[in-house]
Structure formats: structure tokens, C-alpha cells
Amino acid sequence: MRLGILGATGWLGGALAARLVAGGWPEARLVLANRSGPRGFPLAEWTDAAAVARADVVVVAVRPEDFPTPGFAPDGLVISFATVWTLDKLRALAPRARIVRAMPNSGAPQGASYTPWVGDVGPGDAELVMKLLSAMGEVVRLTSEDQLDYMAALPGSGMAYPALMAQAMLTHARAFGLPEAVAQRAVQAVVVQAASGLLGRMGDLDAVLDLYRGYRGVTAAGIAAAAPGMAQAMSAALEAAHAKAVDLGR
Ligand SMILES: NC(=O)c1ccc[n+]([C@@H]2O[C@H](COP(=O)([O-])OP(=O)(O)OC[C@H]3O[C@@H](n4cnc5c(N)ncnc54)[C@H](OP(=O)(O)O)[C@@H]3O)[C@@H](O)[C@H]2O)c1
Incomplete structure (x- = not known):
């Protein structure tokens, strides 16, 4: 063949x-x-x-x-x-x-x-x-x-949405004043390296987030601030992308 x-x-x-x-x-x-x-x-x-x-x-x-x-x-x-x-x-x-x-x-x-x-x-x-x-x-x-x-x-x-999240984090870290190399490395540690710990755990996301929330500290404050906007942004992204895929096929 x-x-x-x-x-x-x-x-x-x-x-x-x-x-x-x-x-x-x-x-x-x-x-x-x-x-x-x-x-x-x-x-x-x-x-x-x-x-x-x-x-x-x-x-x-x-x-x-x-x-x-x-x-x-x-x-x-x-x-x-x-x-x-x-x-x-x-x-x-x-x-x-x-x-x-x-x-x-x-x-x-x-x-x-x-x-x-x-x-x-x-x-x-x-x-x-x-x-x-x-x-x-x-x-x-x-x-x-x-x-x-x-x-x-x-x-x-593919890696488009993680890249978008990384870019948003990097923009904020730069505005804060972190040196460029440190900012880049810090964002990579979160978006690429730490995220690999989620492999095979898509059924456990509530538990993962609850673990962070349970500390009632720094990350819990961040999650509370980001969650509504993140849900809205990802929903809008997937709606728009799906509509585009359907529309392109017409
Ligand atoms: N990349 C993704 O993540 C992704 C995800 C989902 C679906 N897709 C779909 O998968 C398809 C391929 O995407 P891709 O990202 O791999 O594209 P790509 O990297 O741009 O590669 C396109 C290939 O097509 C060749 N080509 C163009 N015109 C040709 C012709 N007339 N005869 C023979 N070969 C020709 C190009 O040759 P040269 O190298 O010589 O220019 C190149 O090898 C697309 O239809 C895309 O919509 C891609």
C-alpha cells in the first residue's frame, strides 16, 4: 500500500x-x-x-x-x-x-x-x-x-489559548517591573511546567482548584478575581471559533 x-x-x-x-x-x-x-x-x-x-x-x-x-x-x-x-x-x-x-x-x-x-x-x-x-x-x-x-x-x-494566557501574564509582569528574563521564566513555570501536572486529571479540576482555594491565601485571591472573566473569555472564544468553523464549511 x-x-x-x-x-x-x-x-x-x-x-x-x-x-x-x-x-x-x-x-x-x-x-x-x-x-x-x-x-x-x-x-x-x-x-x-x-x-x-x-x-x-x-x-x-x-x-x-x-x-x-x-x-x-x-x-x-x-x-x-x-x-x-x-x-x-x-x-x-x-x-x-x-x-x-x-x-x-x-x-x-x-x-x-x-x-x-x-x-x-x-x-x-x-x-x-x-x-x-x-x-x-x-x-x-x-x-x-x-x-x-x-x-x-x-x-x-493547539497551544493558542495557553499562548494567549502566557502573553497576558507576561504583559502584567512586565508592567509590574520584573526583569524581562525573570518574567518570561516565571510565566513559563506556570503555563508550561506546572500545567503538565494536570495531565490525566481533567476529571479532578474542581479538586485541584479547591486545593488552592483551601489555603485562603495569595492564589485563592487570584482565582476569585480571575474565574468569572476566564469563564466568559473561554466561552466567547469557543463560541466564536466553532461558529467560524461551521461558517467556513458553508
Ligand atoms: N496546523 C494545525 O495545527 C492545524 C490544525 C487543524 C487543521 N489544520 C489543517 O491542516 C491543513 C494543513 O495545515 P498545516 O498547518 O500543516 O499547513 P502548512 O504548514 O502551511 O503546510 C501546507 C503544505 O501544503 C503544501 N502545498 C501548498 N500548495 C500545494 C499544492 N498545490 N500542491 C502540493 N502541496 C501544496 C505546502 O508546500 P510548501 O511547503 O512547498 O509551501 C506545505 O507543505 C490545513 O488545511 C489546515 O486547515 C491544521
Whole structure:
């Protein structure tokens, strides 16, 4: 079986190729295309987009505005990462193909993606999709495309919201007068390092916050001040992002 990747040097296409090869997928069974010319994977076949689309399995990892790529007429399994391109639009474009949509996130190069996917395919295709996507991390099959749009807004955002929180903290710490290096290091300690302690604990968030509140001290005062605004900000962000994902698909 040959796996074609349209957008093989992009964030996600490149991550998928690298993680598959690192996990034992024979490089010679990759068929790759990008715009700027071959980069890496010397044993793979670098070719044009139309030839990639004829592979047994085709991954669409180009930006929505660069799709459809010239000569896109697959008749095998297609796994599309492209937002905007709904299952209906993809089916209209490639009526002979079996099509799924997947939404990896920016943790893919580290094997830390949480990748939802959706598509009306049989058990054999589903198993193959799970196997291929799991090279980038954990995979979950969803039951509706609307759930996928929501996932585009949530895990699809990758490190964007933590980055926004870090930026807000950094702005405040700078205004307070902390030296730049100290401010940066302090924010990293919270947003990246301490937050890793939450891994696997999403069911315990009340208990985690209650633990901090229980000290009735510095952090408890901060939580009380931030909680209402934080809930409102995240709700507004996810509403807007989900609405955008739905709107883009129209
Ligand atoms: N990044 C994310 O976290 C994320 C999350 C969810 C969904 N997505 C979706 O996933 C898709 C890929 O995103 P990305 O961030 O990986 O994009 P990216 O880093 O911008 O990579 C795009 C790739 O497409 C290639 N390309 C562009 N036009 C092409 C053409 N006509 N033929 C062949 N290759 C072409 C580019 O080639 P060159 O390198 O030569 O320019 C590059 O390799 C997008 O549709 C995006 O909406 C991304």
C-alpha cells in the first residue's frame, strides 16, 4: 500500500510522514508532494499533486485555500485535514473515493496530537485511519461532522489559548517591573511546567482548584478575581471559533 501526502513539508503533513517513518512505515511507500520541491525523505517518491492523489491512501494536508490541488481525482481512501472542506464538498469533488476528515493539532510533530476524525467508512478503512493517525498521538472517532467542527475550535487550537494566557501574564509582569528574563521564566513555570501536572486529571479540576482555594491565601485571591472573566473569555472564544468553523464549511 502506498500513502500519498499532499502538503508533505507542512506542519501536519511533515509531522505525519516523519512520525510514520520513525514508527517503521517504509519510506519507499510514501508518495509526496509540496509546492517548493523535495525536502527530506530521500527514499520516498516526490511527484506532482495529481500523482499523489492516485495513491491507495491520500492525506490532504494543504491549506484550504490551496485545495483542490491540480488533478485531484482519487478513487481510494482520502483522509483530509483541511478545514472548510466538509465531507459533502469532498464527496462532490471525489465521488469515487472513501473519505474521512481528521483534525490533528499542533502536538503532532511530538506525537502529542489528540486527533478526532469522522467519516462513513467500513471497519477495514476505520482501522487503517486509526493506525495512520495514531502515529501522531491519540485518536478518537466522532459520530458527527459538527463534533469535528467543535473539535477544530478546541484541540485544533493547539497551544493558542495557553499562548494567549502566557502573553497576558507576561504583559502584567512586565508592567509590574520584573526583569524581562525573570518574567518570561516565571510565566513559563506556570503555563508550561506546572500545567503538565494536570495531565490525566481533567476529571479532578474542581479538586485541584479547591486545593488552592483551601489555603485562603495569595492564589485563592487570584482565582476569585480571575474565574468569572476566564469563564466568559473561554466561552466567547469557543463560541466564536466553532461558529467560524461551521461558517467556513458553508
Ligand atoms: N496546523 C494545525 O495545527 C492545524 C490544525 C487543524 C487543521 N489544520 C489543517 O491542516 C491543513 C494543513 O495545515 P498545516 O498547518 O500543516 O499547513 P502548512 O504548514 O502551511 O503546510 C501546507 C503544505 O501544503 C503544501 N502545498 C501548498 N500548495 C500545494 C499544492 N498545490 N500542491 C502540493 N502541496 C501544496 C505546502 O508546500 P510548501 O511547503 O512547498 O509551501 C506545505 O507543505 C490545513 O488545511 C489546515 O486547515 C491544521
